[in-house]
Amino acid sequence: MKFFFPDSQDLVDPGFDFEKERWSEARIRQRDDRYAHEIFRKRAFDGLLVSKGIVDGFGGVGSRYSLGQRNRLLRNGVREFFRLDNAPYDLPVMGDCGAFTYVKERVPPYTVDQVIQFYSDCQFDFGLSVDHVIFEFKSTWDADEAAVPPEIRERQAITLQLAREFLDRHRKSKPMFSAVGVAQGWSPNSYANAVKALQSMGYRYIAMGGMVPLKTPEILASLAAVAGVRKPSTKLHLLGVTRTEAIPRFASYGVASFDSTSPLRQAFKDDRDNYYTLDGAFTAIRIPQVEGNATLQKLVLSGAVDQAIARRLERACLAVMRDYEAGKAGVKDVVRVLMEYEHLARPHRSDSPVSKRRRSSTDNESAYREVLEVAPWRNCACEVCRQLGHHVILFRGAERNRRRGFHNLYVFYRRLQRELGRSAEAAA
Amino acid sequence: MFAVDGKVVPKFAAVSRIRRAGHDVAGYQRPEVLAHIDEIRSYVESDNPMIPNAVVLAFDKRVRFESALGPTGTYTRPGEIIIPMENGWEEEDKPGFIVDGQQRLAAVREAEVEAFPLCVTAFITDDLKQQTEQFILVNSTKPLPKGLIYELLPNTVARLSSALNKRRFPAELLTLLNRDENSPMKGLIQTPTNPQGVIKDNSILRMLEASLSEGVLYRHKTKEGADVEAMFSLLCAYWGAVRIVFEDAWGKPPKKSRLMHGAGILSMGHVMDWVGDRHRGKRLPTVDIFARDLGPLRDVCRWTDGVWDFGPGQQRKWNELQNTSKDIQLLANHLLVQYKTRVGSAA
Ligand SMILES: [Zn+2]
Numbered sequence: 217m218k219f220f221f222p223d224s225q226d227l228v229d230p231g232f233d234f235e236k237e238r239w240s241e242a243r244i245r246q247r248d249d250r251y252a253h254e255i256f257r258k259r260a261f262d263g264l265l266v267s268k269g270i271v272d273g274f275g276g277v278g279s280r281y282s283l284g285q286r287n288r289l290l291r292n293g294v295r296e297f298f299r300l301d302n303a304p305y306d307l308p309v310m311g312d313c314g315a316f317t318y319v320k321e322r323v324p325p326y327t328v329d330q331v332i333q334f335y336s337d338c339q340f341d342f343g344l345s346v347d348h349v350i351f352e353f354k355s356t357w358d359a360d361e362a363a364v365p366p367e368i369r370e371r372q373a374i375t376l377q378l379a380r381e382f383l384d385r386h387r388k389s390k391p392m393f394s395a396v397g398v399a400q401g402w403s404p405n406s407y408a409n410a411v412k413a414l415q416s417m418g419y420r421y422i423a424m425g426g427m428v429p430l431k432t433p434e435i436l437a438s439l440a441a442v443a444g445v446r447k448p449s450t451k452l453h454l455l456g457v458t459r460t461e462a463i464p465r466f467a468s469y470g471v472a473s474f475d476s477t478s479p480l481r482q483a484f485k486d487d488r489d490n491y492y493t494l495d496g497a498f499t500a501i502r503i504p505q506v507e508g509n510a511t512l513q514k515l516v517l518s519g520a521v522d523q524a525i526a527r528r529l530e531r532a533c534l535a536v537m538r539d540y541e542a543g544k545a546g547v548k549d550v551v552r553v554l555m556e557y558e559h560l561a562r563p564h565r566s567d568s569p570v571s572k573r574r575r576s577s578t579d580n581e582s583a584y585r586e587v588l589e590v591a592p593w594r595n596c597a598c599e600v601c602r603q604l605g606h607h608v609i610l611f612r613g614a615e616r617n618r619r620r621g622f623h624n625l626y627v628f629y630r631r632l633q634r635e636l637g638r639s640a641e642a643a644a
Numbered sequence: 645m646f647a648v649d650g651k652v653v654p655k656f657a658a659v660s661r662i663r664r665a666g667h668d669v670a671g672y673q674r675p676e677v678l679a680h681i682d683e684i685r686s687y688v689e690s691d692n693p694m695i696p697n698a699v700v701l702a703f704d705k706r707v708r709f710e711s712a713l714g715p716t717g718t719y720t721r722p723g724e725i726i727i728p729m730e731n732g733w734e735e736e737d738k739p740g741f742i743v744d745g746q747q748r749l750a751a752v753r754e755a756e757v758e759a760f761p762l763c764v765t766a767f768i769t770d771d772l773k774q775q776t777e778q779f780i781l782v783n784s785t786k787p788l789p790k791g792l793i794y795e796l797l798p799n800t801v802a803r804l805s806s807a808l809n810k811r812r813f814p815a816e817l818l819t820l821l822n823r824d825e826n827s828p829m830k831g832l833i834q835t836p837t838n839p840q841g842v843i844k845d846n847s848i849l850r851m852l853e854a855s856l857s858e859g860v861l862y863r864h865k866t867k868e869g870a871d872v873e874a875m876f877s878l879l880c881a882y883w884g885a886v887r888i889v890f891e892d893a894w895g896k897p898p899k900k901s902r903l904m905h906g907a908g909i910l911s912m913g914h915v916m917d918w919v920g921d922r923h924r925g926k927r928l929p930t931v932d933i934f935a936r937d938l939g940p941l942r943d944v945c946r947w948t949d950g951v952w953d954f955g956p957g958q959q960r961k962w963n964e965l966q967n968t969s970k971d972i973q974l975l976a977n978h979l980l981v982q983y984k985t986r987v988g989s990a991a
Pocket of ligand 1: 593596597598599600601602623626
């Protein structure tokens with residue numbers, strides 16, 4: 217099973233100064249920065265997924281690329297733009313339309329020709345047909361066909377029609393990339409029907425779309441239905457699905473590849489699981505920047521928090537972490553300083569209802585104690601942890617948070633290999 | 645006025661930081677701007693730094709001035725200023741308040757230097773109103789116009805703020821383009837000292853910056869810095885070709901020609917990067933090569949009159965294109981698509 221990592225221009229500045237918190241002088245974005253595959257000598261993923269929606273931006277979703285970067289990608293192609301040849305292993309690149317960026321439209325905003333042009337310009341290895349996401353899912357609709365809303369049926373019909381056109385143009389113009397069909401559905405049977413239709417058009421590699429919000433049993437039920445129609449030679453790709461625990465079962469249903477951003481995103485989006493280990497995850501230690509953290513900034517500007525005190529505590533937190541790493545401070549000291557800053561930076565206000573999902577300080581206190589006692593970064597062999605030491609566990613600014621995301625990718629890939637009964641070293 | 649080691653000032657002067665006192669707002673200073681402090685700090689830690697402008701302090705009546713013997717009746721008199729100083733003072737115990745210069749003082753306080761001399765202008769008052777007035781007065785002066793700063797940039801060598809440092813090299817290229825005999829843009833770029841120019845300096849700077857990070861100019865960066873000569877001759881060749889191909893639109897004010905307008909300069913800058921990459925095998929394409937490549941675009945351009953055809957339902961009158969990123973993207977994409985179909989793809 218191959219793991220594709222979706223690009224969202226996740227880069228780090230290799231010259232970032234963690235003590236002074238400064239980017240390297242005269243750095244040019246992207247050019248002087250590094251992707252995960254330029255940091256790790258051993259594999260952390262099997263390929264990249266690049267979306268037209270991310271490159272171009274659509275509607276309210278702004279592009280992650282400047283106009284100049286986008287033009288350079290189209291001029292020079294993905295291998296050169298992503299410096300894929302800097303990685304000591306092969307990384308194929310898959311292109312898709314990024315259907316989530318235009319999910320609110322009635323029809324996809326791109327023509328088949330535009331998308332084929334995009335895939336050819338970027339020199340992708342695989343190109344996905346133009347699709348229209350269906351987010352609704354109800355297994356019961358299989359027993360009651362008439363209940364399926366017409367606009368949902370229409371989305372599947374559009375997706376299949378575009379897949380037909382896509383393959384047709386692909387056969388005529390013979391671009392370098394291989395065509396992958398996209399299946400959209402709202403239930404196990406409707407997914408099976410889509411796969412059946414795509415196979416009869418001639419697709420041998422089919423991506424399953426719209427499964428991101430589904431529960432694992434729903435995905436498995438759909439794959440089981442698909443298994444009833446799937447030809448042995450047809451490979452499946454799961455778009456945006458990460459369930460390592462279900463990987464062996466996915467494989468038994470013919471899933472050859474999947475993609476997911478969650479190992480990276482969890483590093484700074486999750487409330488709790490920020491730092492992956494082979495068997496679990498730890499919470500990262502929050503030391504927000506007095507300048508650069510919106511919540512704290514507001515408190516300072518309004519006069520509710522004294523900036524000088526905030527800065528002093530922020531520095532004290534960084535210093536005590538440094539001392540802890542050097543063996544000069546104990547867990548108790550560290551937690552005391554961290555909590556002092558946390559009480560200042562996130563004052564508990566009785567007049568505003570605290571949302572239930574937000575973790576309380578006592579949660580953090582025990583989570584911090586736990587991660588400090590284990591100090592998991594000391595036992596990680598990845599380049600990020602080797603170079604950064606304790607900075608990798610600090611929830612603070614993009615340079616640290618993204619590097620922790622890279623570490624998660626590295627660990628995730630090793631979990632995956634273990635699930636598949638392979639050793640990651642053999643795979644690399 | 646007196647001179648003092650900036651590291652000592654925090655011992656006797658406090659910042660009257662804006663804060664809540666019950667229901668009212670007390671104090672008048674903004675919070676420290678850390679990014680700004682960091683810039684000054686880097687400067688203080690650099691070689692031969694100097695902060696010539698004085699910081700302004702307000703002292704309460706505990707501070708005394710004892711003049712020395714000598715002539716009286718002039719504006720200046722030597723003497724001794726006596727400032728009480730005690731270890732362990734709380735902020736509110738200190739006899740001095742920083743009226744102007746808190747960012748500079750914070751930078752000196754944090755800089756990794758032994759000491760740093762600063763000029764101080766001080767006045768003695770117990771009146772908070774007077775301090776606040778002075779604070780408003782010194783902080784409401786108008787900053788220098790950006791264009792003038794850019795014109796002065798090429799003649800500086802000191803470490804400036806990162807934002808200005810990044811602009812220094814493009815500003816140098818701009819000066820060359822505006823002054824050199826061989827430049828097709830000679831005298832055409834509008835700057836504070838060349839107000840009759842037709843192309844806004846900012847359009848040229850943005851075009852150069854885009855190419856320096858994403859386009860052909862990037863290819864002429866070296867480990868030591870940049871091959872200015874190569875960049876300049878490339879720019880002359882390309883824009884010389886633009887002048888030849890779009891002769892009618894060249895050199896006119898932007899109201900009469902969209903080519904000289906921000907949208908025109910920036911989108912033609914993106915075309916430059918595309919054409920440059922198509923010829924990446926050659927180190928420096930000539931005017932003729934560029935002109936041959938640009939020729940086929942003449943038919944689709946509407947710089948001075950007519951209607952641009954950006955595809956079904958997307959027509960725009962020539963003078964409706966604005967200097968917005970949306971319009972620049974629209975125009976650049978159009979030109980690139982036309983270029984690709986008429987001439988060819990990048991290598
Ligand atoms: Zn690691």
